[in-house]
Amino acid sequence: MLxxxxxGAIAHMDGFDPATSFGPDVAARYDNVLRGDEEQAVAxxxxxxxxxxxxxxxxxxxxxxxxxxATGIQVDGIEQSAAMAAxxxxxxxxxxxxxTMGDMSRADAPGGPYELVYLVYNTIGNLLxxxxxxxxxxxxxxxxxxxxxxxxxxxxxxxWFSGRTSYVDAxxxxxxxxxxxxxxxxxxxxxxxxxxxxxxxxGIRMDPIAQRVAPPGELDLMARIxxxxxxxxxxxxxxxxxxxxxxxxxxxxxxxxxxPEAE
Ligand SMILES: C[S@@+](CC[C@H](N)C(=O)[O-])C[C@H]1O[C@@H](n2cnc3c(N)ncnc32)[C@H](O)[C@@H]1O
Numbered sequence: 001m002l003x004x005x006x007x008g009a010i011a012h013m014d015g016f017d018p019a020t021s022f023g024p025d026v027a028a029r030y031d032n033v034l035r036g037d038e039e040q041a042v043a044x045x046x047x048x049x050x051x052x053x054x055x056x057x058x059x060x061x062x063x064x065x066x067x068x069x070a071t072g073i074q075v076d077g078i079e080q081s082a083a084m085a086a087x088x089x090x091x092x093x094x095x096x097x098x099x100t101m102g103d104m105s106r107a108d109a110p111g112g113p114y115e116l117v118y119l120v121y122n123t124i125g126n127l128l129x130x131x132x133x134x135x136x137x138x139x140x141x142x143x144x145x146x147x148x149x150x151x152x153x154x155x156x157x158x159x160w161f162s163g164r165t166s167y168v169d170a171x172x173x174x175x176x177x178x179x180x181x182x183x184x185x186x187x188x189x190x191x192x193x194x195x196x197x198x199x200x201x202x203g204i205r206m207d208p209i210a211q212r213v214a215p216p217g218e219l220d221l222m223a224r225i226x227x228x229x230x231x232x233x234x235x236x237x238x239x240x241x242x243x244x245x246x247x248x249x250x251x252x253x254x255x256x257x258x259x260p261e262a263e
Contacts, residue, residue, distance in 0.1 A: 013193040013210045018128060019080065021209060022060070027083035030061050040237035041120060041153070042067045048149045048252065049073050049116035055143055057104040057119040057136070062088035064120060065097050076111045078104045105136035113145035120153040122248075124219070125211030128191065133214060134222050141226035141255075150228060150253040153237070156246060157185075157192070157213035176200055190214065216242075216249050228253040 022030075041064055045054065052073035056065045059077025061084050069075040070093065077099045079085045085101065088094045100109045104119070105127055117140045127133045140150045165185050172179035177200035184193045189212075196207035214222070220230045231254045235246035242249050 013195075013208060016193075016208050016210050018126060018210060021126075022081035022084050024083040026207070027061065027081065027087050030084065030087065031063065034063065035121065037237055038063060038067055042071065044237045044239075044250065045116060045118055045151060046071045046073060048151060051115065053111055053114050054116040054118065055109050055112065055114040057117065057140065058123040058126065059088065059097065059099060060084045060121075062091055062094060062097055064118075066091060066093050069093060069096055073116075074111070076100070076109050076114075078102060078107045078109055080104070105132045105139050107139070109143060112143045113148065114143050115145055115148050116151065117143050117148065118151040118153075120151075122154045122211060124152055124154050125192070125213055126209075128210060128212045130212070130214070130218075133212065133219075134225055137219075137222040137226040137228070137253075141223075141228050144255070146255060148254070150223070151250065152219060152253070153248065153250045154219075155213065155248050157190075157215055171196065185213070216251065219251065223253040227255060229256050 045064070045068055049068070052075070054068060054073050054075045056075060056077045059065050059079045065075045065077055065088070075097055077088070077097055079099050079101060080103055082101065085099045088097060088099065098111055100107050119136070119140065124133055124136065127136055144150060165187070167183050169181040169183070170178065171181040177198065180197045180199070182195045182197055185191070192211045192213050194209050194211065198205040198207070216233070223230060230251060232252035233242045234240060234250045235242045236248065237250055
């Protein structure tokens, strides 16, 4: 599929449509296996949200938004998948999260300005062009109060391939089933094509995703274009230092504060 022209056409995984990739099947099983970072992520985000309100870009089924709202902060969301939003709306407290349906790089959430806007779980990469990722930073900045904070949590990409452009990881192995994580990365387009292949006696199921992997420094420049600057960066939600070995980073962006006038 051709996504963009400019510095050459950008292609990604044959048969994969980012606009429909979180459809009813994925939404129905999304919360079956949680990522496990929910408690730490909510603590980190609540500390930066102050009295709120907060806005989650790509809010999904409310995995983070609902426990964050349970701390007493108003949390709104932007989401493009009707199926994911429907799962959120059906959960206890789900009706309290106002979800604007649309593309997180363009949609307007009406409940701002927000003290906190956040985008987690590698989801900046779901925007498959640099233009859309830049637009997403600008959209986040546009929703922030003057003192507001934009938090991005995503993979660095740099440790994943160890010089290879494709690999298969045995993600789960048991006597009855295996899950193979099949990856191919094109450094020229920065597109990672990934398919989680579930093989069991019941059959074979594919969970494909395509991501545009932008390293931390590129995200920092996107923030600058949006009028923000990096103010904190950690290797994970627990505040560990960000180092070369970190597979992910949690980055915090704010508007620059005016320098005091020199006497
Ligand atoms: C990995 S899930 C993350 C959901 C939630 N943030 C979480 O942490 O559980 C990715 C979500 O991003 C949504 N999404 C992908 N691209 C989007 C876009 N351009 N605009 C809005 N939502 C998008 C998908 O529909 C899906 O709900």
